[in-house]
Each structure stands twice: as C-alpha cells, then as structure tokens.
Amino acid sequence: MRILLQPPRDARDAWCTAFATALPDAAITLWPEAPAETDYALVWKPPPELFLRVRPVRAIFNLGAGVDFLLAMSTLPPRIPVIRLEDAGMAEQMAEYITLAVLGAYREAGAYAEQQREGRWQPRARLAKPAFGVGFLGFGVLGQAVATALAPLGFPLVAWSASRKEISGVASFAGRGELDRFLAASRVLVCLLPSTPDTRDLLDRARLSRLPRGAHVVNVARGDIVVDDDLVALLDAGHLAGATLDVFRTEPLPPGHPFWHHPRIALTPHTSAVTMVDASVAQVAAKIRALERGDPVTGVVDRVRGY
Ligand SMILES: NC(=O)c1ccc[n+]([C@@H]2O[C@H](COP(=O)([O-])OP(=O)(O)OC[C@H]3O[C@@H](n4cnc5c(N)ncnc54)[C@H](OP(=O)(O)O)[C@@H]3O)[C@@H](O)[C@H]2O)c1
Numbered sequence: 001m002r003i004l005l006q007p008p009r010d011a012r013d014a015w016c017t018a019f020a021t022a023l024p025d026a027a028i029t030l031w032p033e034a035p036a037e038t039d040y041a042l043v044w045k046p047p048p049e050l051f052l053r054v055r056p057v058r059a060i061f062n063l064g065a066g067v068d069f070l071l072a073m074s075t076l077p078p079r080i081p082v083i084r085l086e087d088a089g090m091a092e093q094m095a096e097y098i099t100l101a102v103l104g105a106y107r108e109a110g111a112y113a114e115q116q117r118e119g120r121w122q123p124r125a126r127l128a129k130p131a132f133g134v135g136f137l138g139f140g141v142l143g144q145a146v147a148t149a150l151a152p153l154g155f156p157l158v159a160w161s162a163s164r165k166e167i168s169g170v171a172s173f174a175g176r177g178e179l180d181r182f183l184a185a186s187r188v189l190v191c192l193l194p195s196t197p198d199t200r201d202l203l204d205r206a207r208l209s210r211l212p213r214g215a216h217v218v219n220v221a222r223g224d225i226v227v228d229d230d231l232v233a234l235l236d237a238g239h240l241a242g243a244t245l246d247v248f249r250t251e252p253l254p255p256g257h258p259f260w261h262h263p264r265i266a267l268t269p270h271t272s273a274v275t276m277v278d279a280s281v282a283q284v285a286a287k288i289r290a291l292e293r294g295d296p297v298t299g300v301v302d303r304v305r306g307y
Contacts, residue, residue: 001292004038004054006031006046007063014277015063022285040288043070044275051075059083059291061284064275065090065142067301068195068222082301088283089276091145094192097272098146098218101244102134102155102188105216110242110264133158135186137203138193138221139165139172140307142273146190158185162305183210188218195222196306205230214241220272223248228259235264246272 003026007015012030019028019042029035031046034053041056044063052075059081062070067084070076104110108124115122132155136143139159147157147170157170160182164174173182183189189211193199204227208217217240219226228249234240242264248257251270259265287297301307 001026001040001288002035002038003028003288004031004035004041004043004056005029006041006043006050008044008275011277015281018277018281019285022281023288026288042284045069046073048073048075051077056080059288061287062301063280063284066194066222067307071301071303071306082303083284083287083297083299084301085275085280085283086141086299087145089279090273091142092149093273094142094220095146095149097220097246097268098190099150099153101216101218101266102150102190103153104244104266105188105242106132106155110266114263129154130156132156132187133185134188134190135160135182136170137182137186137189137191139170140192143190143192146192155188156185158182179207180210183207184212186215187212188216191217191219191221191225193221193225194307195224198306200224201227203227203231205233208234209239211240213239215239216241217243218245219243220246223251228257232258232262235262240264242266244268246270 003019003023005016005019005028016030029038031050037055037057039058040061041054042061042063043050051073056077062082062084065085067082070082106127111124134150134155134157136147136159139161143159144167147159151157151169158173159165159170160173160179162174165172171185191203202225208230217231231243235243245259245265245267247270253259253267259267290297
C-alpha cells in the first residue's frame with residue numbers, strides 16, 4: 001500500500017518513524033516528494049499544491065481533529081473520504097485545561113488575583129454550585145470526554161449539539177431552537193464546536209448576552225466561532241466575568257489585539273490539546289488496516305455539514 005505523509009513540521013522525524021513502525025508493509029513517501037498517485041494521504045494543513053501533484057485514491061487522513069482548514073481548500077479532491085483524528089490523546093489534555101478554567105472561574109481566581117495585586121484582604125461569598133452550570137457548546141468526542149472527567153466535581157452539566165444526547169447526568173439541548181435555554185443554564189460556557197458555515201460567528205453579542213451575568217467563556221475550539229469585539233464589549237460591560245481563550249481568528253494572535261492585555265482574559269497559544277504522535281499514528285494505522293480489510297471506520301467527515 002502506498003502512503004504519502006505530510007506531517008506537522010515540528011515533529012517530522014517522530015511521525016515518520018512511528019508510521020514506518022506501525023505500517024511496516026507500506027511504501028511511505030514523505031512530502032515534498034510527490035508520487036502522481038497514492039492510496040492514502042496523511043496530511044496536516046497541506047499546501048494547496050499537494051493535491052495538485054498527488055492524487056489520493058483511497059482516503060485522506062487529517063492529522064488533527066478539526067477539518068475546517070482542509071475542507072476550505074479548493075484543491076481538495078471532491079469524492080475521496082476525509083477521516084479525522086478522534087480523541088487520540090487530546091481528550092485528556094482538554095479535560096485538564098477545561099477543569100482548570102472551570103475551577104478558576106468557580107473559585108474566582110481572577111478576582112482574588114486582583115485583590116492580591118491591590119493588597120486587599122477580602123473573603124468573597126462562596127458561589128452556589130447548583131447554580132454554576134457548565135455548558136458544553138458542542139458535545140462530540142471531546143465534549144463528552146471532558147464532561148465525564150468533570151462529573152465528579154458536582155457542577156450541573158448541560159450540553160448543546162446538533163442531535164440530542166442521552167447521557168446520564170447531562171441535560172441535553174439540541175438545535176437552534178434550544179440554544180437560548182442552553183446558554184441561560186451555562187455559567188461557564190465551554191466551546192467545543194467545529195468551525196463550519198453554521199457555527200462561524202455563532203457567539204455574537206446577542207448570544208453571549210443570553211449567558212447568565214458573571215458567566216465565563218472558554219473557547220478551545222476555533223477562534224472564528226466567537227465575535228471578538230462582542231466578547232470584549234460584554235467583558236467591559238461586566239456581563240461576563242472572564243474568558244479563557246486558546247484559539248483565535250488569526251494565529252498567532254496579532255500584537256496589539258485587545259485580547260492580549262485584557263484584565264479578564266487568560267489566553268494560551270493554541271496548546272489546550274496538542275496532537276500526540278504515538279496515539280495518533282496508532283489510530284490512523286488501525287483505520288488504514290480496517291479499510292484494507294474492507295471494514296468501516298469512524299471519524300469520516302461529512303463534507304456537507306462540515307465536520
Ligand atoms: N484547541 C485545540 O487544540 C483543539 C484540539 C482538538 C480539537 N479542537 C477543536 O474541537 C472541535 C471539536 O472536536 P471533537 O472531536 O469533539 O468534534 P466532534 O466529535 O465532531 O463534535 C462536534 C460537536 O459539535 C456539534 N455540532 C456541530 N455543528 C453543530 C451545529 N451547527 N449546531 C449544534 N451542534 C453542532 C456536534 O453535534 P452532533 O453530536 O449532534 O453531531 C458535536 O456534538 C474540533 O472541530 C476542533 O476544531 C481544538
């Protein structure tokens with residue numbers, strides 16, 4: 001079987017070695033070497049010319065969970081299945097990141113840090129946990145795994161997705177008609193939606209205003225789901241207490257962007273969950289072996305809905 005590998009640049013050697021070990025029978029070509037045809041293309045944010053020079057015939061594997069970049073490429077071959085990473089070590093990292101943000105919001109870490117800077121000794125009344133709902137905007141592979149990790153902490157859990165979920169301990173809301181009710185129940189809003197034509201700019205002023213006063217927004221999905229100016233306006237107006245942001249419309253976040261120095265925003269450079277080489281290679285290799293046997297695999301992207 002022929003494989004074209006175009007891995008993330010920072011760990012090229014590790015990806016090559018891991019795939020060679022996991023698929024010893026495969027003939028692996030490393031981009032920018034470009035055979036005219038390959039059975040499988042394994043790519044991470046490929047340059048547009050990749051699909052002009054190499055024709056994948058069986059499947060394209062995205063070496064990440066989000067496929068917005070790939071689906072936006074005009075050179076992406078139309079009919080070949082696109083398969084994404086599912087968890088592959090990212091859910092545990094997301095659980096760590098989001099737990100930190102939720103607990104920081106609940107125990108008012110930002111307000112205490114401010115008081116410390118001012119040299120002010122002032123115990124604050126404990127927030128009521130039953131009213132401190134954690135809302136998952138997007139409740140797929142990562143959202144569900146993070147909710148499972150958070151469950152022992154005792155916060156009410158609510159989720160919003162395209163289709164309704166039956167998961168014990170989680171109140172499920174589905175579709176646009178139920179979005180406002182979901183937002184009203186989310187004291188911490190955790191965005192884990194894919195970026196699609198349907199979700200871009202979803203969190204604008206009107207929607208963010210539906211969150212309860214004092215709410216905290218955590219965006220670990222994609223920057224273009226949030227309208228930056230509207231988020232800043234609601235933080236400045238005091239409707240929102242804080243935001244934890246890992247993803248941005250433009251990355252790296254441009255110097256001078258208002259997020260950089262906003263006192264109620266904590267930001268990280270798209271590191272909430274990084275791709276783990278070994279777990280990802282094991283998953284992709286297992287799916288390639290399944291496809292070679294003629295078995296179905298999960299994680300196949302629906303190009304019409306965009307995830
Ligand atoms: N910051 C990082 O480092 C990082 C790392 C990994 C992933 N991500 C981002 O996280 C996203 C989620 O990953 P995942 O693996 O959990 O994806 P997933 O399994 O595909 O889950 C997506 C969820 O969003 C829901 N959804 C999609 N479009 C919707 C719409 N228009 N209305 C309502 N719900 C909608 C889906 O609903 P249904 O369940 O009903 O289909 C599903 O629950 C990725 O797309 C990626 O952009 C970021």
